[in-house]
Amino acid sequence: MANDDYKLEMRKKMYRQSYGYLIMMLVMILTLTACSSSSIHDYNSGETATTKTKQEDTGYYPDKKADKAKNVISDDPKLLQDEDFEISYRSHKIDKNTDIKELIHKWGYSEGFEANNRGYCSGNGTYRRWSLSYPNYEDPEIDFVVLSKIELEGEELVDGESYLVAVSLENPKFKTKRGLKIGDTLGKVLQLYGQPSTITNRSLVYSKNGLHLSINWDTKTEKVNNIFIEYNMEKSVKQQRSADYVEEDAQPDPDLEPYTIQREQSFTTTLNGWGEVKFISTLKDEDTNDLIQAKFFLEVNSDKNVGNKILYEFPEFYGNKGRMIDRIKAVSFKDLNQDGCTDIVIIADYITGVNAHGIETLPVAGIYFQKKDKTYTTLPELDKSINQTGHNRTLQNVIQYVSKQRINVQ
Template identity: 85%
Template sequence: MFRPIYCYFIIMCVMILGLTACSSTSIKTYNSGKTATVKIKQESTRSYRGEEVEKNRNVASVDPDPLQDEDFTVSYRSHKIDKNTDIKQLINEWGYGEGFEANNRGYVSGNGTYRRWSLSYPNYEDPEIDFVVLSKIELEGEELVDGESYLVAVSLENPKFKTKRGLKIGDTLGKVLQLYGQPSIITNRSLVYSKNGLHLNIYWDTKTEKVDNIFIEYNMEKSVEQQRSADYVEEDAQPDPDLEPYTIQKEQSFTTTLNGWGEVKFISTLKDEGTNDLIQAKFFLEVNSQKYGDNKILYEFPEFYGNNGRMIDRIKAVSFKDLNHDGRTDIVIIADYITGVNAHGIETRPIAGIFFQKKDNTYTTLSELDKNINQTGHNRTLQNIIQYVSKQRINVQ
């Protein structure tokens, strides 16, 4: 659709300047695992002025250099920030940032042993940069103070600060791919690049398709382990999928009646994005009763077929149906998993799995059947799956 305008532009350039126009550079593709193909979509314009040609040239992909530890460093106030940054030294030089006390001394979370808090500069109302810190709580006289402290992560909050490779808030997803290539992990609104326990999290606005936050983790795993180990957990406490690391997907959670269970809540969950692990689906049966003050989990379903090395984007559909006509209620699940990312967001494909109810009322999966459903393309709708399975001979004990 650009050829007539492009030719006209060439003629005009020859007549006026005697120059030939530059052609836009082709976009190199990236592969994520088996599937992902990244494509940068050129903008449609009525003229190809010099700056537009230069813009497309800049967006064009090249093979980025492999990640190095230096790629996880940033510079602020002439200081190099990395995993070994001395927080106490920064505070001695810069203070605590305006609004520290008014914002509960930067408090994020804590227990009797550790506190997680933020250190924002130049202030807490409109920060340029935010440091996440874990401190051991110590008693100094009669006052609790921050003892041994270390940098957990840093968040770039202002577009005037860039990563080592030049990425800043407001840049496009195309720029991200150009600078860093395919990420280690893709979620529904972030790309994660990892090396040696360091994680560069790039979040984008799904409406503008531009970067809106850059979050670098230095000692996140260490901080989570330390803080969690200090928490008091009752030995007989019931697991609750609404807590870490899972988040309930309310639109695909239902009250239903199942053989041998009666009326229960079927709970769909996804692993929280903040874990830096593959986002996977997990399913539970929960008591449907108001007499319990806390959620009480009755049953945890087997591993969902779609989790097999994939990053789940969303749980798309759930159906309760006796698929093999044995008088028991089977459960069909369809999810979308992430295959890659392009300049406009994530790319997904459907993945399906079935939980068959056994005679003892628990559930099992048939991996070969799940595999066939997905390999033959009968995984796009619930009706596709039901029709396909109805032609199979399935006997579950």
């Protein structure tokens, strides 16, 4: 418990009292009562943090309710309220309705604004996304992420209608409403906020009514290194994306949102019927901020600007089912059922929970079998069997297990 040190000191003092034995007994009784009644969550209940989806009972993995999880949450944090996403800077309340023009009128543009291309982050002919940093851009305490409509004033392009997209806390002297600051431990995050809405490999996300509090930590020090609050992120993404020119019926390019290419697991390869292509592994962050899931593509093997780079989008990956993918771990191209076609084995790590030391993961495997028409299909029952029996830890595990099965792909 968070107050163990305090109780230990109290017990030492009580031993010195003449009536110490009696008081010691009372303290022990109270301590046991408090321990038995406190709500301790271990985040390994078989549910993802976001979907509460029941995981498959493999009967293979040991119960990971480790002792290290016992001090993750010492009490039951209150439910999130809109005010939990508010912060105060220079005695000014910052929330989803903050007027950016008013802030600029009060504080002006900070040092480094022009030198940093007026805070430019991204944009197109209609909108620009930019940052407003205080007290300066060199060593900011806080960053305001802004979306502005580009307008023409005379012969000069200026920021027209603008609104606050998000805020990034960069200095430990600023705290959230619940008292969290940069430098605090992951354990403190869980004590203050409880179970997150979303867990990724380096952040915990708490969400309510379209507001998102993203707490990022350093995996080496296990301490918070950034606090990022989203107020109007979904709105800004939709507006900026809608202003981009997209050719009718064009395939999405995984270089663009919402895909993030996993370059270490993307390869140039030769596949039956396709010739030399690029196999692209990506992670897709759903617009709803619910699950980060794996998506795979075949892409034209050319560095030239090709109109439609994507040749083929693979079916749903087995590992996505009710899970949040942390990373694509391994990919193998091999004819598994001896039919002359190239099959593809994929192993990913998915997130099972979080404790005071970071995230916990387990492997999940899935296979794409190539059909005679060169497209790919999955065999969900085989994928299920591979993972239930625990033959999913390495590519060799998967290949050896599948080689003993009778597989017929139509």
